[in-house]
Structure formats: C-alpha cells, structure tokens
Amino acid sequence: MTSFTVMQFVDKLMVGQVGPLEVAAQGNGGVWSFVPIAVGMGIVTVVNTFVSQNFGAGRPEAGPKYAWAMIWLSLLMWVLVLLPMAAIMPLIFEAITSDRVAEPARLIAMETVYARILLIGGAVTLIGRGMHHYFFGLHRPKIIAVSAIVGNTVNVGVNYILIFGAAGLHLPWFGGIDLPGIPGTPALGLTGAALGTVAGTVFEVLIPLAVFLGPKMNAELRTRAQWRPSLRPMRDLWRLGWPAAMQYGNELLCWTLFMTVLVGHFGELHMTAGWIAMTFMHLSLMPAVGFSVAVTSLVGKYIGAGRPDVAVARARLGLAMAVGYMTVCAVLFVVFRHDLAAVFVGGDVTPDAAAEIIRITGVLLICAAVFQTIDAFGIVYSGALRGAGDTVWPGVMTMILSWTFIVGGGGAFVVFWPELESLGPWIGVSVYIIVYGIVMCRRFETGRWRSIRLLDDAATSATIGPGPPAAEADASIRDLAGEIAAEVAAEIEATNPGG
Template sequence: QEMLRIALPAVVTMMSYVVMQFVDMLIVSGMGPDALSAVGNGGIAAFVMAAFVFGMLGVVTTYASQNLGAGHPERSGAYAWAGLWVSFLAWVGIMLPAALFLGEITAGMRSALSLESDPSVARMEIEYGSILLAGMFFTIAARGTGHFFYGVHRAKTVMVGAILGNVVNLPLTWCLVFGKFGMPEMGVQGAAIGTVVGSIVEWGVLMVVFLSPAFDREFHTRRSWRFSGAHIRDIWRIGWPGGVQLGNELVCWWVFMTGFVANFGVAHNAAAWITLRYMHVSFMPAFGISTAVTAIVGKKVGQQLPDLAASRAWLGARITVIYMGACALLFLIFRHELVGLFVNFAPADALGAAPAEDVIRIGGQTLVVAAVMQVFDALAIIMIGALRGAGDAIWPGVVTAVTSWLCIVGGGFLASRMWPAGGSIGPWIAVALYFVALALLLVYRFQSGRWRSMAVVQAEKWACIKCGHDLGGIDPEGACPECGTECWHSLATGDRPLMPPEAGAGVVPEVAEID
C-alpha cells in the first residue's frame, strides 16, 4: 500500500509526460520524417544543456523524505527553494546562452566526429531546440518542485500539475503546428512553444499548493524562500553525481541519435526516434516507480530501518521488471505496426527522401534490439532510485558515466566505422550492451550494502525514560526490552514523539543536524 500510494501518482505523472511526448511527435510526424527527426534531435540537444541540473535536483526528494522520516518536515521546504534558485541560476548562466549558440554547438559535435546530417533536419532542430532552451527554467522548476512533493509523500499534486500541463500543451501544439483556429502555422517552432507553455502551467499548479497556508505550516514553504548557500551546498554535496550521471548519459544519447544514427540518413534517424518514443512508454512509468522507491527508501533510512528499505526497493524492482518485460514482448510482436503508426500518419507527399517501407523496416529492427534491453533497463532504473534515496549517489553516477561513454559512444563509434553495412543497428547493439553492464553493476552495488551507512539525515535518538536503554530511531510501540517500562512515540505518523503521561515530560530527543 505504501508503494502504491506514492508510485501510482508518480507513474500516472510519468505517463502523462509520455502521452505529451508521444502525441507531440505524432502531430509533428504529419509534417514528414524530416520534421519528426528534427524535433527529436532538437529536443535532446536542448535537454543536454539542462541535464546536469535535472539530475542534481533529484536529491531534493532525498532531503525532503529523510527529514520527514527523521521527524523534521519543517526543514524540507528550504530544499525546494534551493532547487528553484539553482534552476534560475543555471537558466541564466547556461541555457539562455546555449539557446543563442545551439547551431554552432551541434555543428561542432558533428564536425569533431566527422558526421553529417540532412540540412533541412539540421535547420529545424535548431529552431525547435532554441525555443525549448529559452523556456527551460519552467521545465526544470517544475521537476525540482515535483521532487519536493515526492519527498514529502504528496505525489498526487505532481500528477495533477502534469495532467493539467498536458491538457494545455497538446491542443495548443496541434493549433500552432498546423495553424488551426486562427493561430499562425509555425511547424516545429509551434511544437516547442506548446511544450514551454505546458511546463509553465504545470509549475504554476505546483507552486499554488507549495505556497498554500497548510504547506507553510507543515513544511515552512513561505518562510524559507531566501537564497541559502548552505542548502544549495547540501544539494551540490550529494547531487552532483546524479547531475554528472544524467548529463553524461544525455550527452552520449545526443551523440548517438544526432551523430551516429543521423549519419545513416533520414530514414534511420526517424526510425530511431520512433523507437525511442516507444521506449519512453516503457521506461517513463519505471521512473515513476523509481521516484517512489527513492522517497520510501529515504524515509526508511531516516527512520533507521535499512532492511525495510531494501525490501521496498526489491518490491519496486519486481513491479518494474514485469511491466517493462511486458512492453518488450509488445515491441517484438507488433514492431512493424508500432512504427507504421507514425509513418502512416504523414501524408505521402511529406515523406520526401525517407520512404515509408524503409522507416518501417529499420524501425522494426531497432525495436527488436530495444526489446532485449528492457528488463536490464528496469533493474538499472530502480537500483539508481534506491541508492539515491539512501544517499549513495556518487558510485551510480560514476558507473553510469563510464559505461555510457564506453558503450554508447565508444561502441557506437566502432560499430558505425567497422560495420557500416549494418547501418544504425550496430550502434543500437552497443546501446543494448550498455544497459546490460549498467544493470549488473548497480545490482552488485545495492547488494553489497554499502548504502546502509550513508544516511544524509540522522533520525532522532530515543531512550527509555526509566533505565535509559537506547530505543533507536524507530517507532518502539511497547515495552522497553531491558526493564519492561511502556515506551512509545508516533514518529512514523509524522507527529511529534510522545512518552507516557505518568512518566512526566520524558526524555528530550537528541537531534542530529544535517551536515
């Protein structure tokens, strides 16, 4: 029940993002494979610039959940504000300049690897990606604030915000892409504007709840808005590995999709983005479960219950493996029909240099490779969430960075050079090897148990009021094991701990401050 209470809203939230991305690309596919490839390439180029911040802000969930578990919910709000300050500074210092020079950045990457791209696709991807970067603050702010809500176990709020954002984004995108209801026909630029407006709506919903009187009373969300170097340092201290992890991974995917794959032509590029959209249907709900695992493991570690934290992590892993395994079967059985959904949506005169049969054939092959990696991807996603919740962020970040560069970039480069006849399938096989290696290494790390001693917030310590026996930071409902005195508190419910009235005021707990 605890897993479902947090995971279900998180999964619905992630599925809403999947629907947004899926329908966005389906709408754009009506302009042909060139536009479809451009939206994919431009989108990943934009998110590469923001990836470090996205990855780093995931630890807002860790701090919020561990403070909740340790009996200090009022300390959680400051970490949400620290995340917003980080988002703003990164937007001004990194993303706005990147929006101005995205064309030069992308061209430089391709030139360094001696790769080429269709000129029409390259032009549209810069148009799309630049607009996303200009509005990226709202996207990052929505994700960072959402991590706070996950940490304090209020996942439904994030779900509502995401759904309302999509309700605005999807019809607006359709109108702006094709010029409906008196709006200008803007093509891929309209798709980018629709996405930014949807993010603004999503963040606005979260902030209305975040700043409400009820949340301020419990989490001090109104009184902790000022810039706090201490809280930003806390986020940096355990968040930078997650930023490096996601940043490295997205850079590798950027090189893979807009470099290695695009080098084989528009048909390969379009087929790859169609495959990745179906992979999103598989792994985005898994990220929802992983977010829930992070929050639950963080709370259990804060309560000094590592065994229960481990069991919850493996429960999340079992659920995710079953779901992504089922998706893998669908990829295998209906691979040509799934790719054809996008190709057949485009009018015949929009197909250009990428005939439908070529895109369907190549996409069917890449979906087979994608099916092979799904179960391994499931394990990797959940293990990263569990380790992050426990505060073990450096090791997963380093392992992800090393394996992604070795397999996705190194393996993809070798495959494209040594087996050019295989087209983009060679680099896709290198990606599959990456997921296998990453999953095995992360499972090994979790099983080693190193994370059990890495809590970033220590739970309150309780002693028997009669004999002084250490009762730990759990919820000892019953008699002291040493002298039999009835001792109890309600830390697990989030209330202030209590002791029996006949015992007087009880023992003042020893509170360990955040490092």
C-alpha cells in the same frame, strides 16, 4: 523527467503527421536541449532525498528550505548554462549534421528553433521537476498527478492549435479522419510543438507551486518564510546532487551523440526511424522511472526512520513491478513493431521512404526488446541508491560505462561494420544497458550504501533480509502503489530526460 518524455511523445506523434524530416529535427533539437537541462535535474531532484529523510525522521518542517534552494539553483543554472547554450545551438547542429541528409540547411534551422525554445523555457522545466520531487519526498503524490494531467492537457491542446493551424489535421487511420483547425491560426509546425511543451510545463509548475505557497501548507510547514537564498541547503543539494548531475548529463550526452552522430551518419531515414524507436522505448521507461522516483522517496523515508530493512523491501517491490511492465513492453515491441512504426509516418513522404522507415524501425524495436527487462534493474536500483544518498559511485560508473559502450562501442560498429547500418550503434547501446543493470543491482544488494549518513540520527545498520512481515508487506504495496500512481499520471502528462 518522465513527464517531459510524454510531452516529447505527443510532439513526435503530431509532428510525424507533418513529415519525416520534422521528426528527425524534433528528436535532435529535443535531445541536445535536454543535455544541460538533465545536468540541472541531477541537482534539483535530490531534494527528494533530503525531504523524504527528514520526513521519515519526523522533521517535515525542514523540507521547505530545500525546495527554495532548488528554485534558486534552477534560476542560476538557467542564466549561466541554459541561455548561453541556446545561443550556440546553430554551431552544434552545423558541426554534427551528416552530408547524407537531403536538406541539411532546413534540418539545422528546425533543430535550432526547437532547441532554443526549450532552453529558454528550461528554468520552468527545472523548477517543475524539483517541485515534483519535493512533494514526492513529502509523500503527497496526488498534487503531482493533478499538475501532470493538467500540464499534458494544455500541451496537447496548444500543440494541435499551433502545429496544424487553420488547416487542421488529416489522419490516415481507420479509413481517414479529418480534424478541424482553428480559423485564423497559423500553422507553425515544429515551432508550435516547442511552444506547446513550454506552455504545458508552465501549468505543470503553477499547481504544485500554488499549493506550496498556499495558506494551509504555509501554516503547517512555514513554506513562505524560507524563501531567501541560503547557502547551507544549496550546498547540501550541490554536495549530493553533483554526481547525479554528472551522471544524467554525461549519459544523455552519450545518448545524444549516439542518435545525432552515430545513427545520423546513415542518413535521414535512419535518423527518423531511430527517433521513432527511441520514442517507444521512452514510453516503456515511463512507469519504470515512476517506480524509481517512488522508490527513491520510500527508501529515503525509511532510512530517515531508521528502518533500512523496510527500505530494501520497498526497492525490491518496485523492481518486481518495473520488471513485469517492461517485459510486457518487450513482447509488444516485437509483435507489433511495424504497426507501431507506421503511426509516426505521415505527411509528405513517398511510399518507398515510408516503407524503409517502417522496416528500419522494426529492426530497432527488436533490438530494444532485448534489453527491456534488465533495464528495469538499472532504473529502479539507481533510484534506490539515490534515496540512500549513494550518488558518487553510480555516477562514476555511469560515465565509464556510457562512454565505453554507447560512444566507443557504437562508434566501432560504424567504423568496422558499416554494413549493419544504424543497427550497429544500437547493439552497442544494448550492451551498455545490460551491463548497467547488472552493476546497479550488485551495488544496491551488497549494501555499501548503509554506511552513508545524511542525517545525524539516521540509522543504517540493519542487515538485508528477505523482507518485512506479511502485514508490513501489504502496507508497502499500498505505499508504493500510491507513489507510482501519481508518478505515472505525471508521465501521462514525457526525459530525453518537448511538446
């Protein structure tokens, strides 16, 4: 998911040089297309839990059946949900577009094209995320790091060629930089950005899939022999994954309504500024989500091995690293807020509009800085709970909290305190993230997840202690660092959960 977020960042950075309306269209189209994709991700990414727990229990050969089940479920989701969603995109954008937007017809057309391309390529996105989580569950993160770097490289290259075409790009930075275009290539703008995202995602999938089906892994784990659809592993993924699917999809729907309806209510400039702030917020989340994925894998591994005490220590270590990183991001958001905003303001925009976008973005980045540290608690502990198989309670709480604070609280600010403009809904979001972090922290630390058994022989009875002894703590740092390095490399390859 985070890799997808990096691609979105690259999209927005390049599209920002075309114009502010394109930035708003990219954000709206991307987030609406990602709502159904996020639902699918909630199901396919729990492959990590099953693979890691079987790996910890000494049965890695049981993992490939879950990878194939993930692939079949992804294709089913694509046919039944993503393609129909692509067909109705124009109706959604026509219904939510504010009358304060200067060029509504142009905005809707760009949003629709961008969203449709990402949805048509959504099967590749789902399979890619699932394959990443399979290899993380198997504790082979280097494969994912390589695929992420290759995918991002392709994304950037195709983006540049198709967005700007033969004209190339003029950057106003450092006194002006002129980058050449590719002769004979049309400038497709936002359409080119969407095609770049799909192209990058295809390459990101091909590498782990080739390794999975390769002769070495097939000889070791019989990965090719289990390709036929099997109801039991598909049912297992659904049983554990549907709460996460509802959690991801519901939360993203709330964020989508927040950005496109509540923030969009105040017009094009607020919508553009909101997406710029959201883009930097996503970048601050990337390593934290990487920590969360690594923690999911490690918690699952040690629960499968009958060592929940070590699983707790890994989760706390991941939390400490995420808190440190996101706190630094909070400081940068405040100190460099106007400089960060200016990076995305280019193209055909008047000086007054540019100044207003930068001002609004600066205010929103201060708001985002307030909740950065506590956000790490929610991100990492939700991953730890997923590794333990605890998905229903967090999913239900996410639904309750997101509708209460993001939509309900944000909507209240729009209705009763409109003078705050788009800052009002952002305050509602801030309250949501703070409460969510506290709730997920309490859920994990109280140990309710210890009664959950996914494998018949998994032991989950140890009590929470201060952590493993020093030698094992050193090993835990090496384990987590390896997982995180690969996941963060994968991030540098996107959420929001195109480009």
